[in-house]
Amino acid sequence: xxxxxxxxxxxxxxxxxxxxxxxxxxxDAGTKLLVLVKANAYGHGAVEFASMMExxxxxxxxxxxxxEGVELRKAGIKTPILVLTAGTDFFNEIIDxxxxxxxxxxVTLKEFCNVLDxxxxxxxxxxxxxxxxxxxxxxxxxxxxxxxDFLKDCRSVKVKSVYSHLAAAEDPDSxxxxxxxxxxxxxxxxxxxAVLGYRPMYHxxxxxxxxxxxxxxxxxxxxxxxxxxxxxxPDVHLHPVASFKCKILQIKHLxxxxxxxGYGRCGHIAPAGTVIATIPVGYADGIDRRLGNGHASFLxxxxxxxxxxxxxxxxxxxxxxxxxxxxxxxxTVFGENPTASEIAGIxxxxxxxxxxxxxxxxxxxxxx
Numbered sequence: 051x052x053x054x055x056x057x058x059x060x061x062x063x064x065x066x067x068x069x070x071x072x073x074x075x076x077x078d079a080g081t082k083l084l085v086l087v088k089a090n091a092y093g094h095g096a097v098e099f100a101s102m103m104e105x106x107x108x109x110x111x112x113x114x115x116x117x118e119g120v121e122l123r124k125a126g127i128k129t130p131i132l133v134l135t136a137g138t139d140f141f142n143e144i145i146d147x148x149x150x151x152x153x154x155x156x157v158t159l160k161e162f163c164n165v166l167d168x169x170x171x172x173x174x175x176x177x178x179x180x181x182x183x184x185x186x187x188x189x190x191x192x193x194x195x196x197x198x199d200f201l202k203d204c205r206s207v208k209v210k211s212v213y214s215h216l217a218a219a220e221d222p223d224s225x226x227x228x229x230x231x232x233x234x235x236x237x238x239x240x241x242x243x244a245v246l247g248y249r250p251m252y253h254x255x256x257x258x259x260x261x262x263x264x265x266x267x268x269x270x271x272x273x274x275x276x277x278x279x280x281x282x283x284p285d286v287h288l289h290p291v292a293s294f295k296c297k298i299l300q301i302k303h304l305x306x307x308x309x310x311x312g313y314g315r316c317g318h319i320a321p322a323g324t325v326i327a328t329i330p331v332g333y334a335d336g337i338d339r340r341l342g343n344g345h346a347s348f349l350x351x352x353x354x355x356x357x358x359x360x361x362x363x364x365x366x367x368x369x370x371x372x373x374x375x376x377x378x379x380x381x382t383v384f385g386e387n388p389t390a391s392e393i394a395g396i397x398x399x400x401x402x403x404x405x406x407x408x409x410x411x412x413x414x415x416x417x418x
Contacts, residue, residue: 056330057296059408060385061094063102063418065289069277070106072288073260082270084110084132084253085277088118092278093336093405094292095414097125102416103277104129112272116140119149132177132211135187141165145174150210154179154187156196159207166206175210178250180238182214182231194238198245211251211270212239220258220282228259232266258282280391280401293385294336294408298327298350298377301370311367312359316343324358325371329381332362336407337383338397342366346396349382351375 074083085108086092091099100111100122112132113119119131120143133144136151138161144151145165153159153176166174178197181188189197201209214235218224235254243249252268257276260267261283276282279290304311304324311317311326327350333339342361347354350373358369368381384390390401397403 056299057294057335058413058415059094060293060295061098061102061414061416062289062291062293063416065279065418066099066102066277066291067106069279069288069291070103070108070273072286073257073271073273073276076260076264077267077271080269081267082109082251082253084108084112084270084272086112086272086274087122088112088114088134089406090410092275092402093408094278096121097127098414098416100127100129101125109270116143116147116149116151119144120147123147123149130175134179136162145169145171150175150177152177152179152187152213154181155189156193156200159197159200163204163206172205173208174206176207177211177213178209178242180212180214180235182234182238182254183227184215184217184231186215188214189238191234191238194241198242201242202245209242209246209250211253212242213253213272216254216256216259219256219262228263232263261286275402278401278405290385290389292390292405292408294331294383294412295380295385296329296331296383298375298379298381299330299365300328301375301377302326302328310359312342313362314360317359317367320371323371324369325373326358327355327368327370327375327381328365329368330365331383331412332364332366334363335409335412336404337361337366338407340397341393344369346393347388349385349387351379354388355381 085103087096087100090096110130114135116133119133131149133149134152141162179188181190216228219228239252251270253270255267255271257274260271279288281288304319306319331337339361342357344356347356353373355368355370358367384393390404394401394404
């Protein structure tokens with residue numbers, strides 16, 4: 051029996067492939083497509099999702115940390131993998147598994163080259179990160195000279211790509227800033243290429259950038275939240291890939307004399323009585339406690355039913371009064387209805403957080 055046999059995150063293969071095809075259709079024939087599968091594929095299941103993307107024809111995959119790339123290699127994934135945050139402690143694991151590190155600063159580059167030299171490795175593929183305004187990771191313009199001086203005499207690595215990250219590509223009010231980032235990126239990448247004596251791949255567009263700035267796709271683009279069903283354009287309706295579902299554990303018919311529902315006695319029974327259903331997901335499964343006490347409602351047999359009482363660690367209760375239901379019926383926490391975006395709106399956050407909050411104890415099941 052699985053750890054939580056009553057709950058699952060369904061990954062809809064046709065929806066995934068439909069989203070993939072939509073973004074592919076916006077690219078020139080020669081533009082490569084990298085798919086982000088970091089953070090357990092934004093909560094969708096890294097191995098499962100990477101396998102789907104490999105079969106779909108993705109040119110690259112990207113993870114945040116070396117351990118994520120190692121997991122994919124052990125699962126048999128052969129597609130090139132960019133490690134966005136290579137760090138300084140796992141270079142041997144990166145090399146042993148054929149991963150390609152992102153290089154954000156000279157300290158990381160020098161330490162990686164020392165490991166390569168000790169192992170007698172030449173021309174190992176790396177990806178140089180430029181900071182064009184995000185100010186998180188990457189070489190600032192003022193640091194380019196030091197980078198170029200080092201690379202002139204370095205034979206341990208070969209720069210496979212140069213890239214940067216757009217801070218607000220989804221925001222029309224920030225378009226001047228975004229175009230400034232792209233301009234700075236092109237200038238600095240060209241300076242680096244001139245010193246290298248060859249031209250690496252360039253990539254700067256994220257999901258929102260693919261949709262809103264297609265003229266700047268360069269050699270490759272990086273598809274993240276878009277593949278999972280979130281568009282930056284108001285008139286584009288991508289397909290939600292993940293549906294978080296669970297089964298009713300128990301149904302109770304309560305009268306006012308039964309008192310209250312849940313921890314803290316916050317769930318109040320209606321004067322005419324209340325029917326509650328208990329489902330096997332709680333805040334340990336990504337159901338934020340702020341969704342309790344009627345602040346959110348989930349889908350049951352075609353009806354939206356609100357939460358009642360406080361969210362528990364492994365369970366929560368729903369007010370299903372007036373809805374025909376029985377133990378074992380399926381409740382949808384998010385998917386087509388409600389959407390992850392709706393849940394995010396209730397919590398004042400973004401769909402990324404909703405997806406990545408679903409823990410690994412919830413099984414990922416590919417459907418379709």
